[in-house]
Amino acid sequence: MAGGDHPLADVFRTARRDGLQLIPVTGLIRGDEYQSSCREVIANDRHGVCIRLQKEDFEESDDLAAQVASLLETLGVIPSEADLVLDLRAIGANEGNTLRSAIPVLAHLRRPPGFAGVAVEV
Numbered sequence: 001m002a003g004g005d006h007p008l009a010d011v012f013r014t015a016r017r018d019g020l021q022l023i024p025v026t027g028l029i030r031g032d033e034y035q036s037s038c039r040e041v042i043a044n045d046r047h048g049v050c051i052r053l054q055k056e057d058f059e060e061s062d063d064l065a066a067q068v069a070s071l072l073e074t075l076g077v078i079p080s081e082a083d084l085v086l087d088l089r090a091i092g093a094n095e096g097n098t099l100r101s102a103i104p105v106l107a108h109l110r111r112p113p114g115f116a117g118v119a120v121e122v
Helices: 007-017 032-045 055-060 064-075 096-109
Strands: 049-054 082-087 117-121
Touching: 007 032, 032 064, 049 055, 049 064, 055 064, 064 082
Parallel strands: 049 082, 082 117
Antiparallel strands: none
């Protein structure tokens, strides 16, 4: 890796050299170094970002919409430059509350300008 760059920067630099157009994926649990590297990749490549919200994010956050808005600001993007993946993993019969808790967050986050796309994995 060049000059002690974060591995993410190295992967994207190699992809660029090889003519690939990749989109970085990040989430609320990533550290500052990763987010900083992700921001640089986004600024250089201008392909946007994919934000993955995990099941734990819905279970542990008091204000998920505010956390996502803060992450977008950290990354230097607006919602329309981001795709959102709700990675809820397998939802069992007694875990419907997790899925239901995603609905108000989605409603809030879809207000203009909304996300480029939203995918839900259950």
